[in-house]
Amino acid sequence: xxxxxxxxxxxxxxxxxxxxxxxxxxxxxxxxxxxxxxxxxxxxxxxxxxxxxxxxxxxxxxxxxxxxxxxxxxxxxxxxxxxxxxxxxxxxxxxxxxxxxxxxxxxxxxxxxxxxxxxxxxxxxxxxxxxxxxxxxxxxxxxxxxxxxxxxxxxxxxxxxxxxxxxxxxxxxxxxxxxxxxxxxxxxxxxxxxxxxxxxxxxxxxxxxxxxxxxxxxxxxxxxxxxxxxxxxxxxxxxxxxxxx
Amino acid sequence: xxxxxxxxxxxxxxxxxxxxxxxxxxxxxxxxxxxxxxxxxxxxxxxxxxxxxxxxxxxxxxxxxxxxxxxxxxxxxxxxxxxxxxxxxxxxxxxxxxxxxxxxxxxxxxxxxxxxxxxxxxxxxxxxxxxxxxxxxxxxxxxxxxxxxxxxxxxxxxxxxxxxxxxxxxxxxxxxxxxxxxxxxxxxxxxxxxxxxxxxxxxxxxxxxxxxxxxxxxxxxxxxxxxxxxxxxxxxxxxxxxxxxxxxxxxxxxxxxxxxxxxxxxxxxxxxxxxxxxxxxxxxxxxxxxxxxxxxxxxxxxxxxxxxxxxxxxxxxxxxxxxxxxxxxxxxxxxxxxxxxxxxxxxxxxxxxxxxxxxxxxxxxxxxxxxxxxxxxxxxxxxxxxxxxxxxxxxxxxxxxxxxxxxx
Numbered sequence: 001x002x003x004x005x006x007x008x009x010x011x012x013x014x015x016x017x018x019x020x021x022x023x024x025x026x027x028x029x030x031x032x033x034x035x036x037x038x039x040x041x042x043x044x045x046x047x048x049x050x051x052x053x054x055x056x057x058x059x060x061x062x063x064x065x066x067x068x069x070x071x072x073x074x075x076x077x078x079x080x081x082x083x084x085x086x087x088x089x090x091x092x093x094x095x096x097x098x099x100x101x102x103x104x105x106x107x108x109x110x111x112x113x114x115x116x117x118x119x120x121x122x123x124x125x126x127x128x129x130x131x132x133x134x135x136x137x138x139x140x141x142x143x144x145x146x147x148x149x150x151x152x153x154x155x156x157x158x159x160x161x162x163x164x165x166x167x168x169x170x171x172x173x174x175x176x177x178x179x180x181x182x183x184x185x186x187x188x189x190x191x192x193x194x195x196x197x198x199x200x201x202x203x204x205x206x207x208x209x210x211x212x213x214x215x216x217x218x219x220x221x222x223x224x225x226x227x228x229x230x231x232x233x234x235x236x237x238x239x240x241x242x243x244x245x
Numbered sequence: 246x247x248x249x250x251x252x253x254x255x256x257x258x259x260x261x262x263x264x265x266x267x268x269x270x271x272x273x274x275x276x277x278x279x280x281x282x283x284x285x286x287x288x289x290x291x292x293x294x295x296x297x298x299x300x301x302x303x304x305x306x307x308x309x310x311x312x313x314x315x316x317x318x319x320x321x322x323x324x325x326x327x328x329x330x331x332x333x334x335x336x337x338x339x340x341x342x343x344x345x346x347x348x349x350x351x352x353x354x355x356x357x358x359x360x361x362x363x364x365x366x367x368x369x370x371x372x373x374x375x376x377x378x379x380x381x382x383x384x385x386x387x388x389x390x391x392x393x394x395x396x397x398x399x400x401x402x403x404x405x406x407x408x409x410x411x412x413x414x415x416x417x418x419x420x421x422x423x424x425x426x427x428x429x430x431x432x433x434x435x436x437x438x439x440x441x442x443x444x445x446x447x448x449x450x451x452x453x454x455x456x457x458x459x460x461x462x463x464x465x466x467x468x469x470x471x472x473x474x475x476x477x478x479x480x481x482x483x484x485x486x487x488x489x490x491x492x493x494x495x496x497x498x499x500x501x502x503x504x505x506x507x508x509x510x511x512x513x514x515x516x517x518x519x520x521x522x523x524x525x526x527x528x529x530x531x532x533x534x535x536x537x538x539x540x541x542x543x544x545x546x547x548x549x550x551x552x553x554x555x556x557x558x559x560x561x562x563x564x565x566x567x568x569x570x571x572x573x574x575x576x577x578x579x580x581x582x583x584x585x586x587x588x589x590x591x592x593x594x595x596x597x598x599x600x601x602x603x604x605x606x607x608x609x610x611x612x613x614x615x616x617x618x619x620x621x622x623x624x625x626x627x628x629x630x631x632x633x634x635x636x637x638x639x640x641x642x643x644x645x646x647x648x649x650x651x652x653x
Contacts, residue, residue, distance in 0.1 A: 003406045003438075009344055058441045081259050096336045099435055099447050104329045127256065129328035133358050134263060136331065136339070141356040143340040150439070 005186060009142035014071060016183050027077035028242060036238045038226060040078065043235035044069060044087055045178040047114065051091050054110045055102055059174065064145045065094035066177045072138050074183065078242055084115060085123050089131040097143045104128055118236060145182075148173050148191035155188075155195055168198035172220060179223050185216060193217050270359050274312060274366070285334060285432065286318040286362070290369075312354060315365040334432035335363055341408060341431050348596075349399030351419065351429045371422035375480070376415035379487055386556050387592035388424075389484045394583065394594035395426035396477055401579035403428070404470045407438035411451040413476035415483060424598035443467060449504050452476060454495040459514060459521065460573050462507045464533035471573035474582070478568030485554040485561075490517060506534055517549045518569060526572035560587035 005011045028037055045066050052062035068090040073083075088111040095102045104125050115121045136143065152173060156166040172194040176182070181190050193216035274291040281288045292309045317335045342353035342365070357364040375392065378384070384392075396418065403410055410428065417430040433451055437444060445466040452461060458475035460468055482490035493510030521529055529535060546569065550562045564587045567577040577585070588594055 007346075060441060076259070080262070082256055085256065092330065093336070096331075096333055097340055098441055100441050101333055101447075126328040129330040130260075130361070131256070132330040133361065133363070134259070136356075136363075137263070137358050141339050141343055143336070144344055144436075 005146050005188070008144065008146060009140075010144065010146045011186065013140065013142055014145075014183070015186065016074060018184065021074065021180055021183065024074040025077070028079055031079065032238055032242050035226075036242075039230060039235045040239050040242065041070075041073075041180075042178045042226075042230065043239065044083055047084070048087050048091060049174075049177075051088065051107075051111055051114055054114060055091070055095070055107065057091075057095060057100060057102075058098075060147055060149065061091075061094050061098045061100060063147050063149075063174075063177055063182070064098055065090040067145045067182045068094060068135065068139060068143075070180065070183055072135060075138050078239070083239075084111070084119070084121055085127060085131050086135065087111075088121065088123070089128050089135050092128060093132055093135060093143070097145075146187045147182075148176070148187040148194065151188035151191035152195060155191055159195075161195065161199065165195070165198040169195045172197050175223060176216075176220060179219055181216060181219060189213060190216060193220065267358070270314070270357055270364060273357075274314065276314075277311075280313060285332070286316045289314045289316065291366075311369050313367045313369040315367065317363045317365075331363060337434055338431045339363070339365060341434050341436075345403070345406065345408070345431075347399060347402040349395050349426050349428060350402065351427045372419040372427070373422075374416055375418040375420055375426075378420060379415055379483055383487060383555050384484060385592075386558070386561075387595070388598050389481075389556065390561075390588065390592065391424065391594040391596070391598035392420065392426055392484060393477075393481050394588055395596060396428070396480065397579050397582050399426065399428040400473055400477060401583055403434070404473070404579050407436050408434055409437045409444075409470055410434050410473050410476075411448075412453060413473055413480065414453045414456045415480055416453075418480070421597075425596065437470070450498075454493060454507065454510055455479065455489045455491055457507070457510065458573065459511070459571055460532065462511050462514075463529075463535065464504070464506075466533070469573055470578070471576040474568050474576050474579060475573075477579075477582075478565060481565055481568060482554070485550075485556055485565075490549075518546050518571070521571040525570075526575075528574075529571070558587065558590060560585070560590050563587070 025034075025037060032040070048065050048069060049062050052059075052065065065087075069087055072081075072086055072090070088107055091111075092102070092104060092107045095107070108121070108124065108128060111121045149170070152166070152169055155161075156169070161169075169191075173191065176190055176194065193213040196213060196217055197220060273294060275294050277290045277292055279287065280290050291312045291314050293312065295309055317332065339353075339356055342351070343356070346352070352368045354366040354368045357366065396413075400410065400413070408431075410431065410433070412430060412433040413428070417428070419427040419429050421427065433448065435444075435447070443466055445468075452458070452472060456476035456479045458468070458472040461472060479490050491510065491513040493507065493513040496505035496507050496509065498505060523529060546566050547562065550565065551557075554561075556562075564577070564582060564585045567585075568582065570576040
């Protein structure tokens with residue numbers, strides 16, 4: 001539980017392997033390619049992040065909402081669902097679980113503003129409330145999520161990392177939520193990888209070598225590579241293609 | 246089919262797909278009766294329907310486990326259902342119960358969705374609420390000590406996991422027919438590790454008034470796990486005297502929804518403990534309602550203990566006074582309380598104490614913390630239903646030896 005990640009449902013139930021992820025995406029991959037799907041994933045992580053910023057919620061809540069969204073789509077396809085509705089509902093539920101609730105109407109009106117000119121958000125209370133039930137069920141009612149931020153702080157303290165590097169690592173952590181890492185790796189391992197990046201050129205590489213973080217580091221770097229060719233029109237165009245029946 | 250980017254048809258499709266996969270609750274469980282109701286909804290007693298099983302031999306008596314199903318009613322604002330989603334309290338209870346696994350905490354079996362209502366299915370066995378037991382007749386010290394020890398054991402587990410219960414009281418504590426204490430109702434519970442906002446921002450009022458710690462009554466914006474220990478102290482005193490120790494009258498919230506100053510509740514506390522001094526509680530003058538502490542009459546806890554409590558154990562008194570310490574910083578922790586010498590003293594507590602209406606004597610074989618006397622008859626206490634007994638059972642007990650005779 002809160003004191004022990006390995007005894008938590010996050011540790012016992014919600015760490016997946018890559019094969020499970022690949023299987024869950026088969027449906028959508030019939031319509032767009034893997035590269036394009038990654039862009040759609042980034043797009044929704046960004047939508048949720050922006051929604052969180054407009055609601056002025058803390059980063060942890062954004063991270064929880066994105067994790068819910070990603071967990072939901074390990075069991076569903078974009079095509080068979082309504083991802084904007086799911087995204088807003090994830091934020092609404094995350095605020096409650098993280099003990100900073102927002103009224104359902106506030107979440108909806110912020111989402112409407114955010115999606116104006118981008119397809120809009122044609123849902124009211126009832127739909128979001130209904131979706132919340134389904135979301136909880138798809139999460140198997142396991143809603144407490146662990147995040148790497150706390151582990152980052154602990155690691156940085158133990159290592160005496162400079163504030164500037166910690167800040168950079170924090171930003172890297174935010175970026176990891178645009179990838180599938182929160183589904184694949186325990187939070188403290190992600191934290192170590194995020195800390196590795198800003199200080200990679202310094203001399204504690206040996207210590208980091210003890211941890212198996214090269215995969216994650218590689219994944220973060222690929223994210224940044226993809227990002228260079230990412231702009232906002234693209235994913236919307238891909239999404240339109242994906243959801244078209 | 247619609248070409249709209251997000252069409253209603255899709256949620257429809259998703260819904261139909263899911264509804265199809267879902268088993269109806271009545272196919273899975275047979276409702277045996279109604280247990281209780283509250284603001285959250287209703288609780289039913291149910292048993293699992295037997296699956297058609299060719300392998301089960303006919304002479305083997307297959308007992309289907311019994312459950313308590315808590316059905317939340319939809320959230321309402323005023324008279325009309327406004328669809329604001331799952332209540333904060335249900336969210337808390339589900340998310341925490343599903344993580345927590347301890348023999349002194351009620352065990353959540355599964356959560357089901359039906360007709361827009363959340364149903365929490367708890368594993369249960371015959372039980373009684375502590376509040377009903379207290380109402381009946383004096384309890385032997387062995388029973389009191391066993392209940393207290395298990396209660397602290399559960400609270401200690403919650404606190405070790407950074408969970409505050411925030412509503413401990415005899416009505417929220419179950420005792421199974423085997424005498425196992427189960428802490429229930431986590432609807433107000435929350436994780437307090439590095440909260441994103443001060444705890445006070447979320448819930449202006451926590452803990453039922455008689456069990457509410459002085460720092461809460463004095464308007465503290467921050468509070469700690471010490472508030473749960475105060476409540477346990479109150480419950481301990483109540484087990485000893487069969488009456489709530491601080492039975493104050495609650496001041497109602499005014500029309501502006503301002504949290505009122507609970508003068509009467511503090512009077513009740515001061516009558517027994519005396520007015521807190523700056524020596525006892527160094528930061529008391531920093532409490533928002535400090536100026537309200539003008540004049541109060543004093544009495545001592547020892548006097549109360551000697552005159553009204555069934556126990557004459559000095560160690561019991563010492564533990565009680567440490568749980569009812571004014572200064573939350575000095576108040577004993579659940580873990581330290583578990584290791585208090587009171588529990589080393591005879592009669593030693595048991596993890597499952599059978600108690601009976603007609604026999605208030607200490608069971609013949611003085612049990613220790615890990616065993617219970619077998620062969621004692623099932624309880625015939627006048628309580629309701631169910632009592633959890635799951636896979637996380639307590640140590641050293643024979644499943645078959647448990648007779649869960651229902652009350653006649």
